[in-house]
Amino acid sequence: xxxxxxxxxxxxxxxxxxxxxxxxxxxxxxxxxxxxxxxxxxxxxxxxxxxxxxxxxxxxxxxxxxx
Numbered sequence: 001x002x003x004x005x006x007x008x009x010x011x012x013x014x015x016x017x018x019x020x021x022x023x024x025x026x027x028x029x030x031x032x033x034x035x036x037x038x039x040x041x042x043x044x045x046x047x048x049x050x051x052x053x054x055x056x057x058x059x060x061x062x063x064x065x066x067x
Contacts, residue, residue, distance in 0.1 A: 003043040
């Protein structure tokens with residue numbers, strides 16, 4: 001599952017330092033372990049948001065009346 005770092009922390013297993021706004025892939029159990037700290041949560045789950053559909057501008061054909 002993908003999580004977003006909200007507070008900087010050092011991973012005790014990998015010794016990697018994570019900074020805020022980084023998106024990291026972790027297991028659900030690892031997410032719970034990271035956030036079980038007495039210092040509060042360090043990461044939050046990223047929800048999959050559906051991509052916005054781009055609507056193409058359709059030009060309408062207009063006919064000019066001849067004078």
